[in-house]
Amino acid sequence: MIPFLDLKTQYLSIKDEIDSAVLKVLESTQFVLGNEVTALEQEFANYCSAKQGIAVNTGTSALHLALLAAGIGAGDEVITIPFTFVATVAAICYTGATPVFVDIDPVCYTIDVNQIEKAITERTKAILPVHLYGQPADMKPIMEIARRHGLTVIEDAAQAHGAEYKGQRIGSIGDIGCFSFYPGKNLGAYGEGGMIVTNNPEYAHTMQMLRDWGQERKYHHVIKGYNYRMDGIQGAILRVKLRYLEKWTEARRANAAQYDALLKDLNLTIPTVMPYSRHVYHVYAVRSPQRDELQKKLNDQGIQTGIHYPIPVHLQPAYADLGYKIGDFPHSELAAREIFSLPMYAELTSAQINTVADSLQGILQGVTV
Structure with a gap:
């Protein structure tokens, strides 16, 4: 796992x-x-x-x-x-x-x-x-x-x-x-x-x-x-x-760089780092129209993932009183349907990242678009 x-x-x-x-x-x-x-x-x-x-x-x-x-x-x-x-x-x-x-920028999500x-x-x-x-x-x-x-x-x-x-x-x-x-x-x-x-x-x-x-x-x-x-x-x-935060941050950034190198040629959208940004990778968020299938198959192979976030706030029942509806913020809504997060923490090993990437590659080769 x-x-x-x-x-x-x-x-x-x-x-x-x-x-x-x-x-x-x-x-x-x-x-x-x-x-x-x-x-x-x-x-x-x-x-x-x-x-x-x-x-x-x-x-x-x-x-x-x-x-x-x-x-x-x-x-x-x-x-x-x-x-x-x-x-x-x-x-x-x-x-x-x-x-x-x-709405969010569809490239960087801010x-x-x-x-x-x-x-x-x-x-x-x-x-x-x-x-x-x-x-x-x-x-x-x-x-x-x-x-x-x-x-x-x-x-x-x-x-x-x-x-x-x-x-x-x-x-x-x-x-x-x-x-x-x-x-x-x-x-x-x-x-x-x-x-x-x-x-x-x-x-x-x-x-x-x-x-x-x-x-x-x-x-x-x-x-x-x-x-x-x-x-x-x-x-x-x-x-x-x-006292350890900078060390851990650099480990996260190195892990993200390894993910980037291994995933860049797959049919998957990896994070875009904006030119003004030092990204600290709280999560490593990727996206695919086949998200749910990818998540399930990764989980079946012992790889946990997350979704941040599956429902934008304007479509949450608790905030229906704000008066928004489906289609008001299309980039947020599409991101909510496609984005999921891969394992990311300072202690993640290079071997674990390789395993995640290999699993994604194998799954994507078998996914029907």
């Missing part, structure tokens, strides 16, 4: 450091926030070339607080894409604002920058680009559009730890950047976690209060807030893992 993701192998490679860090928190009894979380905030902000980091309990909470700090609320509109994990859209709805969708401006109305307050699969959205035109129209840019970087746009780290380009530390991410906690980075001290102060019941100091509640605090144990674990 070649697993889609192998968290245990990664843990075993750093077990002594992780175990020591967790025991240190247990002995300190700083179980919520505390010194480890504070240190992680600065270390991760530095990694992203941002001034401040605000640690929270999930990537979804990061998005929610970023939107609130930017003043997004009822009656406002936020532009994003429907081809993303549902949390991107849910966070907009949590504020009372309305998500307004723009927001089609040529469609953004026509989606702007007098109610638009923000653009929320998603750096999908580990590849940045095209941030320069996004920022130019935002500045022309006085809009806030909030980066959904949940899948893009360490990705770069024209040499600049993702998360520090827009007004606010939001990351997830869900266990399967490139930098994953051993539980839930998230981080917000920003260069704006007012945003940072507001989000620090919002994540901790709106307190400026204990029992002094300045604004209505939430319980979105990070656990001390997760902060300690993430500090250990952050």
Whole structure:
């Protein structure tokens, strides 16, 4: 069996450091926030070339607080894409604002920058680009559009730890950047976690209060807030893992290069790396009109795959109230029918990649188009 993701192998490679860090928190009894979380905030902000980091309990909470700090609320509109994990859209709805969708670029799967401006109305307050699969959205035109129209840019970087746009780290380009530390991410906690980075001290102060019941100091509640605090144990674990992130990222990129070389001549669409991008391959997403058949046959041969994502948000029953229908975003809908993800993690071996490629080649030769 070649697993889609192998968290245990990664843990075993750093077990002594992780175990020591967790025991240190247990002995300190700083179980919520505390010194480890504070240190992680600065270390991760530095990694992203941002001034401040605000640690929270999930990537979804990061998005929610970023939107609130930017003043997004009822009656406002936020532009994003429907081809993303549902949390991107849910966070907009949590504020009372309305998500307004723009289709994806069919080559790189991030927001089609040529469609953004026509989606702007007098109610638009923000653009929320998603750096999908580990590849940045095209941030320069996004920022130019935002500045022309006085809009806030909030980066959904949940899948893009360490990705770069024209040499600049993702998360520090827009007004606010939001990351997830869900266990399967490139930098994953051993539980839930998230981080917000920003260069704006007012945003940072507001989000620090919002994540901790709106307190400026204990029992002094300045604004209505939430319980979105990070656990001390997760902060300690993430500090250990952050020291390895660049090494793991380069391993992912090397694995992707091997996949590229082995799959380039098959009847399969492999990832396109945009010229402005340092892709960090949260997933290695390929596409084929015969996706379902390929997935089944790979699984039969002991190779696990994933789909990110099978139903775009505008066609999810939970978001039917937004009023969209089949055909509104054709590139997102086609991608949802064709894309699937091959095993991808730093510990994936060259032999395993060869096995996946050989299996795909054999299957595709027998697939009827």
